[in-house]
Amino acid sequence: MGDVLVYTEPTGNTESLLALARPLAQAAGGEVIALRAGAGAGESDGLAGADVVLEVSHPSLSSYLPEAHQAALTAAIKARQPDLVLLENTTAGYDLAAACAELADLPFVGYCQQVSLEGGQAQTASGIYGGQLVANARTQLPAVCAINSTALHDHAPAAGRGEHAELTPPDELEHLRTKFVEEIAPPEEAGVDLAKAERIVCVGRGIGGAENIPVAQDLAEALDAALAASRPVIDSGWLPKVHQVGKSGAHVKPKLYLTLGVSGAPEHIEGMQGAELIVAINTDPGAAIFNIAHYGAVADLFDVADEMTQLVGG
Ligand SMILES: Cc1cc2nc3c(=O)[nH]c(=O)nc-3n(C[C@H](O)[C@H](O)[C@H](O)COP(=O)(O)OP(=O)(O)OC[C@H]3O[C@@H](n4cnc5c(N)ncnc54)[C@H](O)[C@@H]3O)c2cc1C
Structure with a gap:
């Protein structure tokens, strides 16, 4: 208990999310667990801030297939019982966070600009209406929070324990109703980033x-x-x-x-x-x-x- 589980996106802001997770895990008396869901053993780049790198490997996890990643993250939540689950509030991250909160029967707070833990609750400030208003919420733990990229700073996280653990791919991955077909790059000016x-x-x-x-x-x-x-x-x-x-x-x-x-x-x-x-x-x-x-x-x-x-x- 007290752990903070961080879902890492391959092109996401992983180091900054782990840096944000560290004081939260300390406040809750737990560890930072980074979930890496992919098709096979990947690089450990950006994961030095995790105490535990939890790896779940399955061919269906090679790209962002929502149904597959929902099954993997929900399985990780059920296996590790973290106090807090953090994702980046990207298009995929928000989608996944909301779906997994529902599947794991946890409350969900999106667009978080700040998160702190106190007295078994998450205190969050979320930018709503395009950031025109700030909604402060207190949410009973365990909970799922999607963190706005504006709250993620470019600090390297303190090094974690660096343990590696495997999560058995959940059975749902063998019975998916959706299939990743292909990634279509924007037709023009794909180089614009x-x-x-x-x-x-x-x-x-x-x-x-x-x-x-x-x-x-x-x-x-x-x-x-x-x-x-x-x-x-x-x-x-x-x-x-x-x-x-x-x-x-x-x-x-x-x-x-x-x-x-x-x-x-x-x-x-x-x-x-x-x-x-x-x-x-x-x-x-x-x-x-x-x-x-x-x-x-x-x-x-x-x-x-x-x-x-x-x-x-x-
Ligand atoms: C679900 C949803 C998602 C959306 N997503 C996005 C999004 O991702 N990005 C986005 O931008 N919008 C998005 N919008 C649209 C958004 O609501 C606005 O309509 C849009 O941002 C307005 O764009 P604009 O400022 O270019 O145009 P306008 O609001 O029409 O403003 C044009 C401005 O130009 C000024 N102007 C005119 N002529 C000149 C001149 N010669 N010199 C200087 N100033 C001049 C005017 O005074 C005016 O302020 C979304 C809307 C919805 C409902």
Whole structure:
């Protein structure tokens, strides 16, 4: 009892999640267990912060097949009886967390920006309505929490005991009703990785049309930044989907996030509020983006973008 079980995603923020788990396990008087569910023995990269690396291997776990990973995580919860189960609040992590909480009959709290344990309860602060409100909750342990990427910091966790243990694959994996068929990469610009970008220039509907995208593209190039967009820009076909930031797009944490004609809707803010420095250009002084921007200009983006490109481009 008192353990914190961390589900690790192959491309997830595992080290940071383990770093967050350590003080929680200490508070509960238990250990940090990292669950690695995959098709075979994998690398131990990023798992040094675990006291126990619990491995469950089965061919159906090679990719994110929800039914298979739900069975594996639920089996791990039942086998190890942790006080707390932590997942990253990614698309897959949120999906898995909610389903496993139901299967294991545990309460679930999503979008956690903070978690602490006290008196047999988890105290959580979750960003809701795109981070516009914070919901504080006290939840009886054991519980499942999905942690927002903005709460995960780049600290390496203290080294754990590093024990390796095997979990027998649950029987359900032999009787799955779904099958992973293939992974389809986004058709265009598969190389765009907004989550790793240090600087981002983001265009909103204020850009007016596909013919004006080069204005933002030029500024992005001058700043050595990636180009991102709000959803209407994507839905209008002005840029491919890989550029979308927000609730249904990428969640980003760059050092600089410069917006051009973005209003700051909650669904957009949800994906970029972790940026270190937010700069907004918008003609509307009442635009919500100014509520979270560190610097802002009430101005026409075409004037500002061109001038900035010239200044930065030298
Ligand atoms: C379930 C769900 C999921 C969603 N997911 C996402 C998501 O992932 N990402 C996302 O972005 N949205 C998402 N949305 C949509 C979201 O609600 C907003 O509609 C969207 O973010 C608005 O985009 P925008 O700011 O570009 O456009 P608008 O809200 O139309 O704002 C355009 C802004 O440009 C300004 N402007 C106009 N002309 C100029 C100019 N010349 N110079 C400077 N400023 C100018 C205007 O003042 C205005 O503030 C989602 C919505 C739902 C319901």
